[in-house]
Amino acid sequence: xxxxxxxxxxxxxxxxxxxxxxxxxxxxxxxxxxxxxxxxxxxxxxxxxxxxxxxxxxxxxxxxxxxxxxxxxxxxxxxxxxxxxxxxxxxxxxxxxxxxxxxxxxxxxxxxxxxxxxxxxxxxxxxxxxxxxxxxxxxxxxxxxxxxxxxxxxxxxxxxxxxxxxxxxxxxxxxxxxxxxxxxxxxxxxxxxxxxxxxxxxxxxxxxxxxxxxxxxxxxxxxxxxxxxxxxxxxxxxxxxxxxxxxxxxxxxxxxxxxxxxxxxxxxxxxxxxxxxxxxxxxxxxxxxxxxxxxxxxxxxxxxxxxxxxxxxxxxxxxxxxxxxxxxxxxxxxx
Amino acid sequence: xxxxxxxxxxxxxxxxxxxxxxxxxxxxxxxxxxxxxxxxxxxxxxxxxxxxxxxxxxxxxxxxxxxxxxxxxxxxxxxxxxxxxxxxxxxxxxxxxxxxxxxxxxxxxxxxxxxxxxxxxxxxxxxxxxxxxxxxxxxxxxxxxxxxxxxxxxxxxxxxxxxxxxxxxxxxxxxxxxxxxxxxxxxxxxxxxxxxxxxxxxxxxxxxxxxxxxxxxxxxxxxxxxxxxxxxxxxxxxxxxxxxxxxxxxxxxxxxxxxxxxxxxxxxxxxxxxxxxxxxxxxxxxxxxxxxxxxx
Amino acid sequence: xxxxxxxxxxxxxxxxxxxxxxxxxxxxxxxxxxxxxxxxxxxxxxxxxxxxxxxxxxxxxxxxxxxxxxxxxxxxxxxxxxxxxxxxxxxxxxxxxxxxxxxxxxxxxxxxxxxxxxxxxxxxxxxxxxxxxxxxxxxxxxxxxxxxxxxxxxxxxxxxxxxxxxxxxxxxxxxxxxxxxxxxxxxxxxxxxxxxxxxxxxxxxxxxxxxxxxxxxxxxxxxxxxxxxxxxxxxxxxxxxxxxxxxxxxxxxxxxxxxxxxxxxxxxxxxxxxxxxxxxxxxxxxxxxxxxxxxxxxxxxxxxxxxxxxxxxxxxxxxxxxxxxxxxxxxxxxxxxxxx
Numbered sequence: 001x002x003x004x005x006x007x008x009x010x011x012x013x014x015x016x017x018x019x020x021x022x023x024x025x026x027x028x029x030x031x032x033x034x035x036x037x038x039x040x041x042x043x044x045x046x047x048x049x050x051x052x053x054x055x056x057x058x059x060x061x062x063x064x065x066x067x068x069x070x071x072x073x074x075x076x077x078x079x080x081x082x083x084x085x086x087x088x089x090x091x092x093x094x095x096x097x098x099x100x101x102x103x104x105x106x107x108x109x110x111x112x113x114x115x116x117x118x119x120x121x122x123x124x125x126x127x128x129x130x131x132x133x134x135x136x137x138x139x140x141x142x143x144x145x146x147x148x149x150x151x152x153x154x155x156x157x158x159x160x161x162x163x164x165x166x167x168x169x170x171x172x173x174x175x176x177x178x179x180x181x182x183x184x185x186x187x188x189x190x191x192x193x194x195x196x197x198x199x200x201x202x203x204x205x206x207x208x209x210x211x212x213x214x215x216x217x218x219x220x221x222x223x224x225x226x227x228x229x230x231x232x233x234x235x236x237x238x239x240x241x242x243x244x245x246x247x248x249x250x251x252x253x254x255x256x257x258x259x260x261x262x263x264x265x266x267x268x269x270x271x272x273x274x275x276x277x278x279x280x281x282x283x284x285x286x287x288x289x290x291x292x293x294x295x296x297x298x299x300x301x302x303x304x305x306x307x308x309x310x311x312x313x314x315x316x317x318x319x320x321x322x323x324x325x326x327x328x329x330x331x332x333x334x335x
Numbered sequence: 336x337x338x339x340x341x342x343x344x345x346x347x348x349x350x351x352x353x354x355x356x357x358x359x360x361x362x363x364x365x366x367x368x369x370x371x372x373x374x375x376x377x378x379x380x381x382x383x384x385x386x387x388x389x390x391x392x393x394x395x396x397x398x399x400x401x402x403x404x405x406x407x408x409x410x411x412x413x414x415x416x417x418x419x420x421x422x423x424x425x426x427x428x429x430x431x432x433x434x435x436x437x438x439x440x441x442x443x444x445x446x447x448x449x450x451x452x453x454x455x456x457x458x459x460x461x462x463x464x465x466x467x468x469x470x471x472x473x474x475x476x477x478x479x480x481x482x483x484x485x486x487x488x489x490x491x492x493x494x495x496x497x498x499x500x501x502x503x504x505x506x507x508x509x510x511x512x513x514x515x516x517x518x519x520x521x522x523x524x525x526x527x528x529x530x531x532x533x534x535x536x537x538x539x540x541x542x543x544x545x546x547x548x549x550x551x552x553x554x555x556x557x558x559x560x561x562x563x564x565x566x567x568x569x570x571x572x573x574x575x576x577x578x579x580x581x582x583x584x585x586x587x588x589x590x591x592x593x594x595x596x597x598x599x600x601x602x603x604x605x606x607x608x609x610x611x612x613x614x615x616x617x618x619x620x621x622x623x624x625x626x627x628x629x630x631x
Numbered sequence: 632x633x634x635x636x637x638x639x640x641x642x643x644x645x646x647x648x649x650x651x652x653x654x655x656x657x658x659x660x661x662x663x664x665x666x667x668x669x670x671x672x673x674x675x676x677x678x679x680x681x682x683x684x685x686x687x688x689x690x691x692x693x694x695x696x697x698x699x700x701x702x703x704x705x706x707x708x709x710x711x712x713x714x715x716x717x718x719x720x721x722x723x724x725x726x727x728x729x730x731x732x733x734x735x736x737x738x739x740x741x742x743x744x745x746x747x748x749x750x751x752x753x754x755x756x757x758x759x760x761x762x763x764x765x766x767x768x769x770x771x772x773x774x775x776x777x778x779x780x781x782x783x784x785x786x787x788x789x790x791x792x793x794x795x796x797x798x799x800x801x802x803x804x805x806x807x808x809x810x811x812x813x814x815x816x817x818x819x820x821x822x823x824x825x826x827x828x829x830x831x832x833x834x835x836x837x838x839x840x841x842x843x844x845x846x847x848x849x850x851x852x853x854x855x856x857x858x859x860x861x862x863x864x865x866x867x868x869x870x871x872x873x874x875x876x877x878x879x880x881x882x883x884x885x886x887x888x889x890x891x892x893x894x895x896x897x898x899x900x901x902x903x904x905x906x907x908x909x910x911x912x913x914x915x916x917x918x919x920x921x922x923x924x925x926x927x928x929x930x931x932x933x934x935x936x937x938x939x940x941x942x943x944x945x946x947x948x949x950x951x952x953x954x955x956x957x958x959x960x961x962x963x964x965x966x967x968x969x970x971x
Contacts, residue, residue, distance in 0.1 A: 011470075014467060015467065015470045015471055015474060016474070018467065018468075018470070018471035018474075019471045019474035019475055022471055022472075022475060023475065023479070026479070026480060026483035026484075027483055027486075030483060030484075030486075030487050031487055037486050136369075136619075137369065140369075140612060140615045140616055140619065141608070141612060143611070143615055144559070144563075144607075144608045144609075144610075144611035144612035144615055145604075145607075145608050146563055146566050146567060146570070146583070146586075146604070146607055146608075147567070148567065148570050148586065148587075149586060149600070149604045149607070149608075152586075152590060152593075152600070156593065160594075226739065227734060227736065227739035227740045228739065228740055228741055228742040228743070230694060230734070230740070231732075231734060231740045231741065231742075231802075232742070233694060233726070234692055234694055234726055234727065234731070234732045234734075235726060235727040235731075235753065235754055235757065235805075236722075236723040236724065236725070236726035236727035236728055236757060236758065237723070237753070237757065238723060245745075245753075246742055249742075249744055249745075250742070250743070250744060253744075261473075264473050264474070264476070267476050268476045268477060268478060268567070271476060271478055271571070272567060272570070272571070275571070286478075286479075287571060290478075290482050290571070290572070290573065291572065298479070298482075302475070302476075302479050305476065306474050306475065309474050310474065323744065324743070324744060325743065325744060325789045325791070326743055326789070326791050
C-alpha cells in the first residue's frame with residue numbers, strides 16, 4: 001500500500017506542476033498583453049501610460065522565462081502577489097474564501113455519493129418497475145437543466161416565492177449569502193447555518209447525483225451476474241447479505257472512482273452555483289476577478305483550485321487502492 | 336489471386352465481431368420509446384435551428400416602448416428588456432447552440448479518437464505522455480481556459496469552440512484508449528499482427544469496431560454537454576457577447592427582471608433543457624441498443 | 632432408483648426435467664434425469680457442453696435463475712425431503728451447510744475484494760455461528776487440510792495473490808468448511824494446467840475421506856473420471872444414456888455415445904487404435920430429434936427401427952449397469968469384437 005501511495009503522490013506532483021505551468025502559459029505567455037488586459041477592464045482602449053505602469057509593476061516586461069521562474073517561486077513560497085483591484089494580498093483572499101468552498105463542496109459530494117449510491121442500488125433492485133423508469137426519465141430531465149437555472153429556480157421558490165406567499169418558516173430559505181458562518185469541526189453547520197447551506201449544496205449535488213445513481217445501477221446489475229455472487233449464494237447467504245457483502249462491495253469500485261473523476265465537473269458547477277447564491281467561496285471570487293480582469297487574483301485562485309483538485313484526486317486514488325486489492329500490487333503507470 | 340494477407344484477413348473477419356450488429360441495434364433503438372422521443376426532439380430542434388432564423392423577426396431589432404411585454408400575437412414569447420422579440424432570439428439561440436454543439440463534438444471526437452488510439456496502440460512512453468496531458472487538462476476548469484483564450488482572440492464563438500474542444504477530447508480519448516487496450520490482446524488481433532497484416536488495416540478493420548459503440552454514445556451525450564457548457568460560458572460572460580442571441584446570455588440578463596418578466600428566463604431555459612434532453616435520451620437509447628452483453 | 636435397497640443414499644434425483652424459456656423458444660435442457668449419490672462415493676456425471684450436466688448440478692442447490700429456468704417435473708430427494716419443495720430458509724441451511732459446491736474458474740468464483748480467510752470464515756460464521764477469531768482459526772485449519780503451505784500467512788491474502796491450483800484448493804477449503812455430506816464439483820479442473828489437475832484431484836479424494844463426504848463430479852474429461860470416480864453417468868441431450876461403475880461403463884460400454892466417447896479419446900498408455908470422432912453435431916436443444924436423441928449420429932443405428940421414434944429407457948445390462956439404447960446388447964458385443 002505504501003509503494004502505491006508514493007507512486008500516486010509522485011504522479012500527482014507531475015500533474016499539479018503541469019497544470020500550474022499551463023495556467024501561467026494561458027495568462028502570461030499567450031499572445032495578448034496581460035498588462036493591456038488588466039488595464040483595459042471593460043474598456044477596449046486602455047491608456048498606454050497605465051499599461052506601461054502595470055507592465056513595470058508586475059514585471060511583465062521581463063523575459064518570459066524569468067516571469068515563469070518568479071511565478072513558480074511564488075507558488076512554492078505561497079505568494080501570489082496582490083490584487084490589481086485593491087492591492088490586497090492574494091493569499092489573504094485565498095485564506096478568506098477557501099473554507100466556504102470546501103464546506104460547500106464537501107456537503108455536495110457527501111449528498112451526491114450517499115443519495116446517488118442509494119438511488120442506484122434501489123433502482124437496480126426494482127429494475128423494470130415503474131419507479132425505475134420514472135427515475136430514469138426524471139434523471140434525464142434534471143441532467144438537462146443548466147446548473148445556474150436550477151440554482152436560480154431554487155432561490156425563487158424557497159426564497160422569494162416562499163416569502164411573498166407566506167410559507168411556514170422552515171420552508172423558507174435564505175436567498176443568498178452565507179449567513180452567520182457558524183461551523184463546528186469545520187464542516188458541521190449550526191442549525192441557522194444549515195439553512196444557508198442546504199440550497200447551494202443540493203443544487204451543486206444534483207449535477208452529479210443523477211449520473212452516480214445511473215452508474216451504480218449499471219454496476220449493480222452487472223456485478224449481480226458475476227461468478228462470485230453465484231458462489232456466495234451457493235454458500236447459503238441470504239439475498240440481503242449477498243447484496244451488501246459481495247455485490248455492493250464490488251459495484252462500488254467504479255462508482256467511487258467516478259465520483260473522484262467527477263470532482264472536476266463539480267468545480268465548474270461550484271463556480272456557477274456560488275455565483276448565483278452569492279456564496280463567498282473561491283468560485284464566486286473567481287468570477288469577480290474574471291469580470292475585473294484581475295490577473296494576480298485569477299492566477300492565484302486558479303492555482304489553489306488546481307491544488308485542491310489534485311489532492312481530491314489523490315484521496316480518491318488511495319481509496320480506490322483500499323477498495324480494490326488487485327490494484328495495489330501491479331505497477332500501473334498510466335491510469 | 337488472394338494474397339496471404341487477404342486470405343488471413345478474411346479468416347479473421349469470421350472471428351471478428353459481427354457487423355450485423357447494426358441492424359439489431361437499430362431495431363432495439365427503434366422500439367425504445369424514450370430514445371425515439373429524443374430523436375424526435377433533436378430533429379425538431381435541428382429544423383428550427385436551420386430554417387427558423389429565416390422565418391422569424393430580426394432578433395436585434397429593438398422596439399421602443401415595448402419592454403418586457405408578455406407573449407402576444409406579434410411577439411409569441413414577448414419582448415425582452417430592450418424591446419427585442421424573445422421568440423426570434425430563442426430561435427437564433429437554438430441555432431447557435433446546435434452549431435457550437437455539433438462543431439465542438441465533431442472536432443473533439445476526431446482529436447479524441449486519434450490520440451486515444453495512438454495512446455492505446457503504442458502504449459509505453461507515448462501512452463504515458465498523452466495521459467499526463469489529459470490529466471493536466473482535466474485539472475483546469477474550462478471557464479478559465481475560455482477567459483484566457485478570449486483575451487487573445489477576443490470574445491466570440493472562436494474561443495468558446497476552442498476551449499470546449501480542448502476540454503472535451505479528454506473523455507473520448509480515455510474511452511478509445513481503454514477500448515484499444517482491451518482489443519489489443521484479443522486473439523484475433525494478435526493473430527493478425529503475427530501474420531503481418533499492416534497496422535492501419537488492423538486498426539480500421541478490427542479495433543475501431545470495438546470502440547464505435549461507446550464513442551457513439553459519447554457523441555450524443557457530448558453534443559448535449561457542449562450546449563450546456565456554451566450556455567454556462569455565456570452566462571458567466573466569457574462566451575459570446577451582446578447583442579448576439581445566446582440562450583445562456585439571455586438567461587444571465589433575465590435574472591434581475593424575473594419578477595416582472597419570468598418568461599425571459601423560462602423560454603431560453605426551456606429551449607436549453609429540451610435540446611439537451613433530446614441528446615441525452617438519444618445517448619441513453621444508443622447505450623441500451625448497442626449493449627451486446629445483455630439486458631442491463 | 633428401484634432395485635437396490637441402499638440405506639446410505641444421500642441424494643436421489645428422480646425424473647428431473649428442466650426447461651429454459653428463451654426469446655427463441657423453450658430449451659429443454661434436462662429431460663428426465665434420475666440417479667443416486669451414495670455416502671462416501673465419487674459419482675461422476677459426464678457429457679459434452681449442453682448435455683445438461685451443469686444445469687442438473689445447479690438445480691440441486693436451487694441456483695438456477697427462476698425465470699428463465701423452469702422445473703418441469705421430478706424430485707430432488709436429500710434424505711427424506713424434496714429440495715424442490717423446501718423453503719428459502721431451509722435451502723440456505725442446506726447450501727454450504729449440508730451440500731457444498733465448487734465451481735470451474737476459481738479466479739472469478741471467488742470475491743476479489745475479500746481475503747481468502749474471510750471468505751472461508753464466512754461459511755462457519757453463517758452456519759455454525761462462530762466468532763470472527765474462531766472462524767479465522769478454522770479457515771487456517773481448512774487451508775492446511777487442502778495442502779496449502781503456510782496457511783497462517785495465506786489466510787490474509789487475496790484470491791489474485793494465489794496461483795490457479797492454489798485458488799482451486801482454497802475454494803475446496805471453503806466448500807468443506809462446514810463438513811458437508813455432499814460436495815458437488817462442477818468442472819473443478821477444466822481451468823487448470825494438466826499437472827495441477829492431478830494435484831487438485833488428489834486433494835479432492837483426500838478430503839472426501841477426511842471429512843467423510845460424497846463427491847458429485849461434473850466433467851467432460853474422461854481421464855478425470857477414470858482417475859477418481861467410482862460410478863459414472865453419461866449424459867447426452869439432457870438425458871442419461873448410460874450409468875454404472877466406472878469399470879462397467881468404460882470397459883463394457885453399452886451405448887453408442889459412450890463408445891463414441893471412448894473411441895475419440897487418445898489412450899495415454901500407447902495402445903492406440905484409430906481415433907474415431909463422433910460424426911455430426913450435438914443437437915439443438917430447441918428442437919430435439921424424435922425418438923433417441925442420439926440417433927442422427929449413431930453408427931449403430933438400424934433403419935426402420937424404433938431408434939427414430941421411441942425414446943429408449945434406461946435398461947439394465949448387468950447388475951448396477953444401465954444403458955438407454957434399444958440395441959445395447961448388440962452394441963456391447965460389437966464393441967468387444969472390435970477391440971479384440
